Amino acid sequence: MSTHAGGAERARQLASAGWQDLARSAARREADAAEAEAQRELLVLWLDGDPYALPVERVREIVRIRAITPVPRVPEAVRGVISLRGEIVQVIDLRRRLRLPPPDAGAGARRARIIVLNSDDGQLTGLLVDRVSEVLRIAEGGLRPPAARESDTVAALAAYGERFVSLFDVERLLDLDG
């Protein structure tokens, strides 16, 4: 059965094809879908020259850095809050969260972004990162355990060209008491 069949052609095929053919093609489509499910999409971001990644399904949007209102009496990693179309969202500075040195003043600040994560319970969280580069598609089987045995926030490593990208464990990343 040609996959390039046009609408009329397809209709004619459907009319003439026996139900076995139909069933077979449906089974093929299902197998394709199963294969797609094993793929994961990761958003690659950079902190202090190293690549990290977040599962794409948790990312609601990526916004340019904007005025952050500081909030007192919160853990140091929380830079403050931003307003996102009427919603007030906490922003976590991922460099501070991972205890990385602050960025050099001015250098590359233009590329800094806030990645807004959503969650099942309606919470939103902004993550301040140095830059965002791409969406990486990897097979589920391609994930490796993190480099540090007692990793705080990294769930796994994924091959990224010649290097590895660290995939965050989002829940642990957002647990600021830990």
Added chain:
Amino acid sequence: MAARRTRSPARSKATREFVSEVEEILERLRADLADLADQRAGGELEPELANRLFRSAHSLKGLAGMFGFEGMSGLAHHLEDILDGLRMGRLAASAPALDLLEPAVELVASLLERAGSAKAQAGAAEEVARLVERIEAALHAGPAAARVAAPEIDERLLRALTEYEEHRLRESLRRGRWIHLVEASFEILSFEEGLADLTGAAREIGEVISTLPAPGEVPEAQIRFSLLVASDADAQALSTLLDHPTASIRCVHRGASDAPSERLEHSTHAAESAQRGAAERSASARAAGPQPDASESDPEDASVSPALDEPAREPSGELDSLKSISETVRVDIRKLDELMNLVGELVIQRGAIAAIAAQLLAEPASARFGRELGKLHKTLDRKLQELQAGVLEVRMVPLRQVFEKLSRVVRRLRRDSGKDVRLEIRGGDTELDKLIVEELADPLMHVVRNAFDHALEPPAERIAAGKPAEGTIRLEALQRGNHVVIQVADDGRGIDVDAVRSRAVACGLVAPDALLTRKETLDLIFQPGLSTSSEVTETSGRGVGMDVVRENVTALGGLVYLDSTRGAGTTISLTLPITLAIIQALTVGVADQRFAIPLTAVLETLLVGPEAIQRSEGREFLNLRGDALALRRLHAEFGLPAPAADARQAVVVVGLGDARAGLLVDRLEGQQDAVIKPILGPVRSVPGIAGATELGDRGTVLVLDVAALIEDAARRREAA
């Protein structure tokens, strides 16, 4: 911030809708059951009431079944059985089964409360089974209904009637009403409208027992209906009212009495309009079907002169109920939140327009435009204020709902405990934001249960103390400016201040040698882990103490106070803001930051030099017209850089209820409308911060949680 995180996101939307729908049905059922009790006492039941009750039970059954709440659905099914018996006339108004309606409804309510927990549901199964058994026993004790005996009525028609319709027919015959058969043809395409008009008109003067498709020849594209109408009026009175070109009326049963003369006048009037209407419509009607034929109505009936005093009751009742349905709209509170957000954003935009107008005005070249824009801005401002007030108004609900819930709780407690307690309710019409009312139910319930279980003494003890045997709990709400005060007062034994103190010492909450005023000691009741009554009853032993009450109320931006006189009783007052949605805020500057303070909490502002600030035991205060006002430096609270030591400082005197505190800030910046929004993110609550708001071009500003700041200050004083 904890303040606005009041809605649990954990429950799915579907469950929320289920709960809110069942709650609504329960509310209806309760109101109707109250009416039923009155009517049973009077001996005469209004048929539509039994119908309404039946419909409510029926919807409840379907809804509970759909969401898999089997116990609730089974219970509703039995409710339905009783009510069906009632509306079908199988059960008399005096039937004992009707006594089981209220317990069944309350059991449904308690099942709903436990809807979140499968375990609790299972635990209730036995309770449900017991009640169901009682209902079945009561139902089977009743006598069977009789068949309709109405020889004049066509057997074929009788057979087409449903059980309920048959019951209504029987009832009408018993009351000696006229029974008319009205037949009319309608265009198939628009018959629903025409039929509704005709039915409506018939209801003006009687009851439409049944609507059936009529047999016989019908012109093409037409449909013919028969309406069986019971009325105190004769065919003539009816025919003048029915404004339909093809309607024919035949009397199938003559009533016991004649139609009212009053009705005739009305009818004459109606007849004129009917003729007018008929004339207007005659062109299309002629093309569409047969003309009204006066000879079709029974000439004998038409000649009877009418005279009956009482116009039919039921129909008007039915119209009333239809009306109330159409005039109420149920709205998800979240949608109102969205509207409120939109209004808030408009308010902010308006602020930006004002700024542009001011800029234009400052330049001579554009001053004319500035003035014009300024005028427009003023109009916009007025309209926006109206809009804002309107949206706020929609969110307001009377406290009555919560008070009624509480009175049910007290009734149940009274039944279970045998304690004689009277609940006095005042100010149920006082209105509050719907969200606040919802969140208040639990804390208030707890306070009332405490009063019932612990505060009110057993009768013998009361009599010995020279008090009436019956205890009283007074529940009162009143509005004070932008706040509502709710008081729960009992005339019980009062709180033993010494006992509280020794318990607090034993718990390590206060030092054994600490100097505490009476008020400060009473305040210890709100400390976690302190319960004055050693005996824990089932109703109060839910592990929720006064600390949770205070926490809940504080989360709503309110305050709790307790006053008690040994032997005379205890009063607990909750002071709450009327709404959480839009507030007037005072913006203040601390170092390079801005904060907003809800204006409802601001009593006054003053400027002080460093010499006016005194210290006692290291804590700063101010002499405010002879009273010591505790001060809190916001920059120290929030870890911001301090101003120069000799700088003049602004003091914002904030107060809620009786508590006062002075907040030291660097600058007072202005007054503004603010929509308080929750702060989303991993940090669930920031002490002292109620939320954030957007102030147009001035960005996002944090809103102070004044109640928390004041309580914090009070706690510190206690701890010291």
